[in-house]
Amino acid sequence: MSRASDRVMNLATFLRQAARRFPDRAAIIWGDRAWSWHELDRRVDAASSMLASMGIAKGDCVLIQSRNSNQLIETMFACFRLGAIWVPSNFRQTPNEIASLARSSGAAAMLCEIEFAEHATLCGIERTVFLDDLGSGGYEARLAAADGTGAPDVRVDYDDPCWFFFTSGTTGRPKAAILTHGQMGFVITNHLCDLLPGTTEADASLVVAPLTHGAGVHLLTQVARGAKTVIPAGANFDASEIWDLVEKWRITNMFTVPTILKLLVEHPAAEAADRTSLRHVIYAGAPMYRRDQRKALKLLGPVLVQYFGLGEVTGAITVLPPRDHDAHDGPGVKVGTCGRERTAIEVSIQDMDGNTLDAGITGEICVCGPAVFAGYHDNPDANAAAFRDGWFRTGDLGYLDSDGDLFITGRASDMFISGGSNIYPLEIEEAILAHPLVAEAAVLGVPDALWGEVGIAVCIARHGHVICAKDLIQWLRGRIAPYKIPKEFHFWDALPRSAYGKVAKAELRALIEKGRSQAC
Numbered sequence: 001m002s003r004a005s006d007r008v009m010n011l012a013t014f015l016r017q018a019a020r021r022f023p024d025r026a027a028i029i030w031g032d033r034a035w036s037w038h039e040l041d042r043r044v045d046a047a048s049s050m051l052a053s054m055g056i057a058k059g060d061c062v063l064i065q066s067r068n069s070n071q072l073i074e075t076m077f078a079c080f081r082l083g084a085i086w087v088p089s090n091f092r093q094t095p096n097e098i099a100s101l102a103r104s105s106g107a108a109a110m111l112c113e114i115e116f117a118e119h120a121t122l123c124g125i126e127r128t129v130f131l132d133d134l135g136s137g138g139y140e141a142r143l144a145a146a147d148g149t150g151a152p153d154v155r156v157d158y159d160d161p162c163w164f165f166f167t168s169g170t171t172g173r174p175k176a177a178i179l180t181h182g183q184m185g186f187v188i189t190n191h192l193c194d195l196l197p198g199t200t201e202a203d204a205s206l207v208v209a210p211l212t213h214g215a216g217v218h219l220l221t222q223v224a225r226g227a228k229t230v231i232p233a234g235a236n237f238d239a240s241e242i243w244d245l246v247e248k249w250r251i252t253n254m255f256t257v258p259t260i261l262k263l264l265v266e267h268p269a270a271e272a273a274d275r276t277s278l279r280h281v282i283y284a285g286a287p288m289y290r291r292d293q294r295k296a297l298k299l300l301g302p303v304l305v306q307y308f309g310l311g312e313v314t315g316a317i318t319v320l321p322p323r324d325h326d327a328h329d330g331p332g333v334k335v336g337t338c339g340r341e342r343t344a345i346e347v348s349i350q351d352m353d354g355n356t357l358d359a360g361i362t363g364e365i366c367v368c369g370p371a372v373f374a375g376y377h378d379n380p381d382a383n384a385a386a387f388r389d390g391w392f393r394t395g396d397l398g399y400l401d402s403d404g405d406l407f408i409t410g411r412a413s414d415m416f417i418s419g420g421s422n423i424y425p426l427e428i429e430e431a432i433l434a435h436p437l438v439a440e441a442a443v444l445g446v447p448d449a450l451w452g453e454v455g456i457a458v459c460i461a462r463h464g465h466v467i468c469a470k471d472l473i474q475w476l477r478g479r480i481a482p483y484k485i486p487k488e489f490h491f492w493d494a495l496p497r498s499a500y501g502k503v504a505k506a507e508l509r510a511l512i513e514k515g516r517s518q519a520c
Contacts, residue, residue, distance in 0.1 A: 416445025
């Protein structure tokens with residue numbers, strides 16, 4: 001039975017509102033180019049008109065393969081405006097990986113940078129437009145020819161999908177987490193409440209992470225308040241450029257991951273830059289070592305904001321605000337917590353049967369609230385495993401203390417996080433085992449001072465053969481994304497196994513830590 005309140009604001013309306021309120025203020029700055037809110041809104045009208053002329057309508061999926069740019073942002077709002085589903089991919093993934101996402105999402109169109117032409121070819125989507133093609137069939141030419149007359153944003157209901165956020169969840173290969181207009185409206189409000197209180201049109205946000213993932217959610221909060229977004233000109237991360245932009249544009253907030261924050265803090269340019277405009281430096285995606293946290297606090301002052309949250313909960317599980325960050329260890333300072341529950345979010349620590357555990361007892365971190373996604377696209381088995389009695393099971397392990405602060409102690413799966421990216425050993429093991437000279441392989445994540453965790457592979461060569469790390473690295477290039485390739489390879493005669501014949505990864509980890517491996 002339909003409810004009278006099912007209808008919600010189309011997320012593209014945030015852009016309409018900013019364009020009405022602040023037409024001439026800067027919306028996006030990228031290198032030496034800038035677009036006002038009015039200009040951005042008109043370009044999105046043209047982009048949505050272009051997509052409509054290609055036959056894209058409400059409910060259709062549009063796959064995006066692009067680095068950060070004004071055009072990437074335009075594709076987001078153009079999809080929202082039409083009621084279509086924005087399907088951004090990780091630009092670092094291989095053509096085969098992107099083709100798999102295209103199939104699983106059922107993408108009806110693809111918007112892609114020319115750099116990724118091979119990805120587009122392998123996806124084989126007939127309706128493909130290259131974002132940076134200056135020819136007659138390219139994005140800019142099509143925008144110029146489009147009838148962008150400002151058609152109203154398509155009517156949407158609370159549960160209408162707007163974004164397929166690809167995540168591996170707790171196990172397996174990437175799955176499309178369905179984010180909806182109603183859910184995302186709550187998440188944006190929650191972010192502004194818990195992470196960025198007081199944000200207005202006078203603020204400026206710096207992009208230091210891919211807008212196709214968590215940084216894209218952060219961008220929406222800036223649009224909701226009419227705050228400008230600054231995109232670095234360089235295609236690759238450059239700490240010196242970041243600090244120059246912080247000073248030049250009086251940046252007030254940015255979203256990043258612990259690895260990047262560590263690199264920024266340790267760069268020589270950090271000390272010389274004027275950092276006084278910063279109010280919120282948000283980090284998430286992986287644990288941050290205490291020594292790195294202290295160093296950042298001493299340099300930046302009380303501006304750090306940590307949050308814990310998966311793609312399935314759109315980042316909104318807990319928050320550790322500036323007032324709860326302390327550079328000094330001592331009585332009353334809680335080291336290692338990722339904060340308390342976000343507004344309207346409830347966390348439950350449960351045992352394997354779904355029973356709630358008392359404070360201080362470790363179990364699976366489960367969560368409920370309006371930020372939880374609508375489920376995985378076309379994947380009933382994954383949905384059945386992910387939800388229990390209305391709770392989303394994160395797959396992470398942890399405990400709540402008596403004050404309600406959450407401490408993460410491990411993961412229910414073998415997944416590890418390197419530089420803010422989730423990495424699943426099974427995918428890497430399968431790629432290694434495809435090598436004709438490898439008989440067995442096991443991959444696990446180990447702590448790393450820079451990346452948080454890195455992968456280590458232990459391999460068994462086929463009888464009578466010898467193989468080394470260089471061979472396997474070369475083999476893996478092009479088969480999996482570069483960031484998934486293990487940083488170390490070890491070669492043993494046998495892998496430790498349990499009584500059931502499975503590789504005993506706990507024992508394997510202990511052996512590695514004791515230095516009993518033989519590196520190639």
